[in-house]
Amino acid sequence: MTDELHKQDLEKFLAEKQLNDHWKKWVRTNLDAGCDKNGMFRIMIDEGFSYEVAKAALNFEPAIPVDQIINPLKRYKDARMRETASPFIPNAVRQNVEGFELYVLDDFLNEAECDALRRKVQREAPSTGIALKDENDPSFCTRNHDLGGIKDTLFQDVDRRICSVLGLSPKHAEPLQAQFYEAGQTFYPKRDFFEADDLIEKGGALGQRSYSFVIYLEETSVGGGLSFPEVDHSVPVKRGRAVIWNNLFPDGTVNDKAVHLCRPVEKGCGLILKKIFRTENGLPAFKRLDKENVPNYTTIGFERDRLPKPLLDKIMDFYRKNFHAQVPETVAERFIKNAKTDTAKSSLIQLPKSLEKEIQACLKPVLEIWSGLKLEPTFVYGIRVYHHGTALKVHRDRNGTHIIGVIINIDQEVTDPWPLRIEDNYYRKHDIFLEPGDVIYYEATRLAHGRPQPFNGKLYTNIFSHFKIADKS
Template structure:
């Protein structure tokens, strides 16, 4: 015959609950300040752990000692309250705020507490009672089904995976990233797995360049030689020519072995653009480094050269040898890449010839020529020797930037998204949304504006002056309207991007608040590749531009009005709104696609 356990009367239970509350607070306090060295066992026998959770009503942190129960190193929370007829207060707090912290000894970790179903509880109950047999006594003592929670490590979402990849590619400290992820409550095994996927790149492990819009010159003698039309636009070229002409001096030649140099070997004029305190020059320098994907510390200052009629630079390589290497390359290392831009169309002459390659390039305004000066083993590639032919008519003006093998930090700086192929020349385009569809969106926005919910965007891209407040709200869209948006935008985006697209995501209406900034970033590699932003509405005191880099790494400030849309290569191009919003609100919808053909999203290696 089974002995019947007597139930605790409600009045007695309420008094006992109050006493236990004060005892628990003292127990948790002593455990906490002693790092689990004191008050660490129940009845002097059973180890305990400390649960920290935000109170359901107050939002303040509460610390509760519980019997330490683990299953596969995952804490289990048992809301027994000694078998009393009511649930403990922490049960309601955990149910409302499942993001908890568990302290075992001096070690603390964050988890998400998930209440187990009845069938799950049945399977785990023997484990629970093996840690503390009286739990079965407590269950027999009460008519309520004692709730049980399993504490699970937070899973790393795709947004956070992209964040890890982005910051590792930027050279951020691995330990700092690990600490941030741990503080966010992610499972340690998950963190380790994701961090190990990131490959660090040094100059000795040089990746192949990927230069959007560039044309590779096929040659067995030179692995990397490209032409890049329109890197600078006509206005930029003219402005640069004006600066060079006002600051130039006769060019010099470095003799590799100390021999006397023929004074007619190089007869151009030079301008050290990099020493000028000029924001325009500095931005062109930045763009060159950015499109190359090389840390600026691995480069020389940008230079300008002017060739008048009859002036030339005879056949030479851009590298250093012999005593010249000791003098000019000992600290910064050998020259690795050359980046040259023609700033004007030459009437006659002035070609750049690579004799070993049987290649002659005619100057074209705005076109860049880029080549690797070295072989794969780091030795000088003499096939890159080139001749700046004499100008026969008119004038030739170029700018040149050389990269070196030594610098500070990681040499290669491109983020994974920058190795995606570019689908369009510029990378973005403004358009207007279908008027009937926009009317539906406007009507839905007006009818549901009061239903917006505070939004927390993973990755921390939305910032606000008050760090405690969310910078944006979100209004959910019905699936039917989402599908209609995808259907409406798919055709124009396919025509613009020149590829067939698969719809991936349409988010709700994001409503940015006053003082908010959107940190410049690239979107998710796996699904947010070709995208659109629809402006739904705005109430601003000043224009709030989308700052976006094009495929030439040139910044643009794009303004959208309600009903207007911007198409953009969202995983490739940096985009954001770095200026704080001045006004009441700014509402957008984001619509994302990816190419159907996997070959069209293959990263360049």
């Protein structure tokens, strides 16, 4: 249809007064200005017009489902409301590039993890590999391997950690991939997001691509590494380093600055892992708990130490003299479970205030050095005595008053060692086995921790102390 006929049809439609004067003017003005018809269509649907009225008014029908079109009036409001939705990534450094969200996260994987993953990829991945080549340019050649279908606990755990560190839903993500680059090989500048004409075919139910997460598994001798030519920024290869970027602007539209390429590998072999996330209702599918957005104050998030012997001796003396005074615990009942209903979950021996203050005074200066914070003590809890068959639910402690926590192991009579399960700031899971007199400092609000394995033994006894950030005033 010619532009002239289109204008005649538009005028005829508007003359039928199916739109009031305000909407007639709105349609004419925005069409004359060359505004995106998809966006205009979604605005009209959201304002209550039927599909057929919007179709006739614009002489246009979207090629993608309307619910996948972002309302351009609403998205800016949503972006302002979700300014904090840009992910908090512990230990990551946002790169100083304008108009593009790009992060570097060193040591996401340690040396042992990189070694184990490299061996597994080389052993498991060949059957899933696809070679990408350009006959006119032999330097363009990569081998891509889909790891999503491989049932391997290490691949699955790395996948989980990637989702967790970004706070994005695994339901809105593509499978983990491995990519190999031999000496002299590279890939051309590319965009991870789907162009408009590809969105229907490739976007599917998951929609547009949002964040990309790449991990360097091999440290090439010379060359390699990602480069972002539109912002003149490169990220050198460092083993275990993650490079993270958002392919979209905050309003959900695609960002051309996300174009990237792999610099040619001059010596050695390049190996990366890559995971790409999709959108939910046009925006990244964040699912993070509020407590996970509490800043991290240390790199790992926890540290093991020993309680000074004089204080430990004083606590042990009180514990032995008052062991008979323990009473069943009820405060933490929802966190503490025991499969045997006839067995007490845990008991408490109440410490005297003077001893509580002495524990706090001993711990405070050490914790301030460790965390880099000025702290105020809030609670000393215990002595808690866990009983046979008890498990402590994995949880995060209260925000505000429990920013930094301490566990002091006092006594244990165990058949099997009973680990503390704790995630670090890279969402790596650790099992920590304490001995009497051992202390663990940890970022109690941020880090998930607990003892999910039922306790096999007679008793296991801890004291807990918590601190908040001191009031700056």
